Amino acid sequence: MKEKTLSSLCTPALVVDVDKVKRNARRMIERCQNLGVQLRPHMKTHKTLYDNRCSDTHLNSGSRRCIAVSTLAEACFYADRGFDDIIYAYSLPLDKVERCADLSERLDLFQILLDHPHALDELKKRPLRDSRLWHVWLKLDCGNGRAGVLHSQPEALSLAQAIVGTKGVELTGVYAHCGNSYNCRGVEQIQAVAQETTDLTLQFMEKLKASGITCKSSIGSTPSCSHPVKDMGKLSEVHPGNYGFYDVQQSVIGSCTLEEVAVKVLTRVIGHCPHRNQLLIDCGWCGLSLDGAGKLPTGYAVIEGHPDLKLLSMSQEHGQVEPISGPLDYSKFPLGSLLTLIPYHSCATAAMHPVYHVHSEGRLLGKWTPTRGW
Amino acid sequence: MKEKTLSSLCTPALVVDVDKVKRNARRMIERCQNLGVQLRPHMKTHKTLYDNRCSDTHLNSGSRRCIAVSTLAEACFYADRGFDDIIYAYSLPLDKVERCADLSERLDLFQILLDHPHALDELKKRPLRDSRLWHVWLKLDCGNGRAGVLHSQPEALSLAQAIVGTKGVELTGVYAHCGNSYNCRGVEQIQAVAQETTDLTLQFMEKLKASGITCKSSIGSTPSCSHPVKDMGKLSEVHPGNYGFYDVQQSVIGSCTLEEVAVKVLTRVIGHCPHRNQLLIDCGWCGLSLDGAGKLPTGYAVIEGHPDLKLLSMSQEHGQVEPISGPLDYSKFPLGSLLTLIPYHSCATAAMHPVYHVHSEGRLLGKWTPTRGW
Incomplete structure (x- = not known):
């Protein structure tokens, strides 16, 4: 059969250079290994299954574990294909509690985000089967200005304490998205945001520790993880997503060429x-x-x-x-x-x-x- | 089974009020009947099959004929579901000649748009099976400023003549999209664009007639067809698309409330x-x-x-x-x-x-x- 080239495609067509994806992925893995932090790739950019040529480099290891997703459609897509240890990286919407319960009962490790006591109340009303635990990350806003409890507000600590104090629920970690890194231009600015988000998250972890709570921590954004600061090694995980593909925006920010x-x-x-x-x-x-x-x-x-x-x-x-x-x-x-x-x-x-x-x-x-x- | 209401949906969710679609469709059908012009609905807004509750009102008749589409994916979607008499309302792209040939050989009446002699050359190179004809509409730019041969240029008439003079090709009609109606505010401005596009199209038809050519004519846009001018009755067809759904933009233009x-x-x-x-x-x-x-x-x-x-x-x-x-x-x-x-x-x-x-x-x-x- 004749080899097909790009010019044989009907247009418009989205084309992915698998060698570049592999290279981008490998660099992110190396960066995380050098830092000593777990990489949890966010799948919201591509929402698909990289095939065998690529999955071993994009993910942390050959195993289909340790990913973040932005929708339950993504969570189901990956769960149906043998993935596990999935964070649904979206503050628990009240209309989706039952679907999250299903995934929590089906997978080894399905994890959710939470930033409001109301959502915790909903978890109490829906205990999981077989004494399984709801695995909950507290969503912290460290200056991004979108979802999450503000790191500076006392509600952040009290919500963490309420999660810990709730039967059937486990505080798995603290999760912050440094989306404010998208306003940066150049490595210096990116690293300033990465440092600030890391510092605020680690300070919050100290507060937790002072009240007897230990759990994981994760921050992420493609700019900050493309130019990480050393202190990110003190976190448990990072969760960038766009870096497999990158784009013009990331090149303008300074994440990539x-x-x-x-x-x-x-x-x-x-x-x-x-x-x-x-x-x-x-x-x-x-x-x-x-x-x-x-x-x-x-x-x-x-x-x-x-x-x-x-x-x-x-x-x-x-x-x-x-x-x-x-x-x-x-x-x-x-x-x-x-x-x-x-x-x-x-x-x-x-x-x-x-x-x-x-x-x-x-x-x-x-x-x-x-x-x-x- | 309990009746499901909108509030049972997980969000975000696109919801369609079928009664409003029916009403919008019925009004468009009535307008066209009053004008005495054939309605050819453009499917690019919804790209789906209205079910039986709706298809008889959205289309001109119970039959699955006489539509326009913006992509070959849409053309195939409708062809696979028994539709025929389809205009692929997009100036023939040179990479899609073979797929258009397939549809022309498969359907009773698959029609294409053309605005350049190069595209005509491609049709010559790909005669259809069983002496079938390529059904070609000349795409005319009557002031919209996107695709089409400019109505004022001599190339428009010479291309029409070249189509007529080409074996295996039929000049089925002249097709103009009055997308410039999207810059209008209010009925008066909409009708001015509708009148101008109609006049220019009819003047071009006269030029064709003077050189011995007769064929159909079609103009369209949802604003112009929502407030048609009487002279549009002198055209063969109109091809609005957005009117089944409408939107805020159309309400700002003045097409709908x-x-x-x-x-x-x-x-x-x-x-x-x-x-x-x-x-x-x-x-x-x-x-x-x-x-x-x-x-x-x-x-x-x-x-x-x-x-x-x-x-x-x-x-x-x-x-x-x-x-x-x-x-x-x-x-x-x-x-x-x-x-x-x-x-x-x-x-x-x-x-x-x-x-x-x-x-x-x-x-x-x-x-x-x-x-x-x-």
């Missing part, structure tokens, strides 16, 4: 519009997402090999490309020719694709199918 | 953040899309029944809601309580959901599963 981005969207030129000095491409927001609007001089993406082009606007299935300055040389972009978009945010771009095309040096190896929904 | 929007996203309050005067909800961009950024005083959506709230920002699975002014009254929004988001752009929101939950007056009737990809 643009060359390390492993996921691209192939698109084709489908129209010449000399009266507007534009090209039309067959990738709209359905193939890229609208994430990154207004963030880059090159528009919604970086067009590989064409730093002079801007992806100006998109509708559902069309993109409009124009030069950043000067007239467009149409002879360089014949109808049907391929362009490669490096996405601003790979989590958002991957979410638009029902299938990812995996390649090594341009040779297609197969397809990965992600899960969707909640 | 906010009450007519048939698709919503249910979400729940998952966090109280008094230190930021915010609520957290369990709908991020994964459940709503980022379409509409900066367009509404209420942020990324309208929160039904709460015109004083703003969906300020979203990450993958979280939304941050704050009052437009003043302090938030948290007693009105207990943890776990439901909020209903009316999406800015239903095409973009529907694209994020692997399943739509269909209800009548809040009673769940079933699920619709859309197709995805290309």
Whole structure:
């Protein structure tokens, strides 16, 4: 059979460079080994099963254990494929207690996050079968400003104490997401956020210890784990997710170089519009997402090999490309020719694709199918 | 069995009010009947099969004929379910000629769009089996500024003549999308665009006639077809798509009222953040899309029944809601309580959901599963 190459794909198509994924994964594993901290990869970016060529490097070990997920759809997807030791890294929503109970009774180690006494009350109402324990991580907000109990508030300690004091529930750990690292530019700023989140988490662990409580600790974000500070070695775990794919956003933050981005969207030129000095491409927001609007001089993406082009606007299935300055040389972009978009945010771009095309040096190896929904 | 209501759904969930869809569809059918023009619904918004409760009203007749689609995935989805007379309403991409040939040989009437002589050359190279004809619509740009040959350029007429002069190819019609109606505010502006697109299309038909060519004509967009002008009755067809669902954008344009929007996203309050005067909800961009950024005083959506709230920002699975002014009254929004988001752009929101939950007056009737990809 003839070997299939990227140019045989109908576009738009999400393509994954498996060698880059492996390299990105290997580096993260090495960083964590050097720090002496457990890596718990977050699956929310790709939401799929890396095949055998990749899973042994992406995960910590050959075993299918120790992951974080953002939805119960992901949790079930991985549980159905033999994964265990899964953290549902989302403060327990009250409508999903029963589904979490099912997973807790089914898996060896299904773990949840909690940031409010109401959620603890719901756990009390739903004891697990066979004297199993609810494995609960306290979600701590160390300055990220999204979910979690604020580290500085007395409610954080009292909630931890309430968890410890509840029958059938175990305080497994303290979990903080340093999403504020996404505002950083450069390693110095990233490491300042990593240091601050680590310090605040470790200070909270000390408070717990002072009241007789010991448990694990975990922080994470791809920027902070791409440039970790030494003190992160004092934590039990880290949980970055985007680093397997990376994206333009991570390169702007300083987590990676643009060359390390492993996921691209192939698109084709489908129209010449000399009266507007534009090209039309067959990738709209359905193939890229609208994430990154207004963030880059090159528009919604970086067009590989064409730093002079801007992806100006998109509708559902069309993109409009124009030069950043000067007239467009149409002879360089014949109808049907391929362009490669490096996405601003790979989590958002991957979410638009029902299938990812995996390649090594341009040779297609197969397809990965992600899960969707909640 | 106990009747299931909306509040039984895990969130975020896309819910479709089937009665509103029926009503929106019936009105569009009536408008077209009054005009004397054939309605060809565009399926790109919902990409699914309305079940029997709805299909007879959404389509023109009980028969599964006469639709437009934006991708070949949609074309195949409908063809596999017994639909025929399908327009692939996307200027023929050169990488998809063979797949279009397959559909042309398989269906009674598969039709394509064309706006460049190169694409015609590709059709010449791929004659259809059994002396079948390629059914081609010339894609005309009447001021929309996306795909199509500019109506004012001599290339438009010469391409039509080249299509007519090519063996194995039939010029079936002239197709124009008045997407520029999306810049309108109010009926008067909408009708001005509808009139202009109609006039330009009919003038082009006259030019064709003068050179001995007769064929069909079709224009469309949900705004123009929601407030059609009389002259649209002189066209053969119209092809709106969004009108079954509608959305906030269409209400802002003036195509519909906010009450007519048939698709919503249910979400729940998952966090109280008094230190930021915010609520957290369990709908991020994964459940709503980022379409509409900066367009509404209420942020990324309208929160039904709460015109004083703003969906300020979203990450993958979280939304941050704050009052437009003043302090938030948290007693009105207990943890776990439901909020209903009316999406800015239903095409973009529907694209994020692997399943739509269909209800009548809040009673769940079933699920619709859309197709995805290309």
